[in-house]
């Protein structure tokens with residue numbers, strides 16, 4: 001496994017069959033945003049993606065399961 005040296009990286013896990021989901025941006029939450037979530041979609045063909053929140057923070061999305 002790679003070592004996660006980048007402290008700011010955010011990773012969220014979604015369920016195996018999720019194609020649309022809402023993730024909370026922890027960075028925005030730390031900044032006091034009242035609505036820090038961002039909606040994203042990921043087709044079932046993909047096991048990972050990245051999402052940028054409205055403030056430009058990158059959130060990595062990983063599909064759970066196999």
Ligand SMILES: [Zn+2]
Nearest residue numbers: 025028053057
């Ligand atoms: Zn953010």
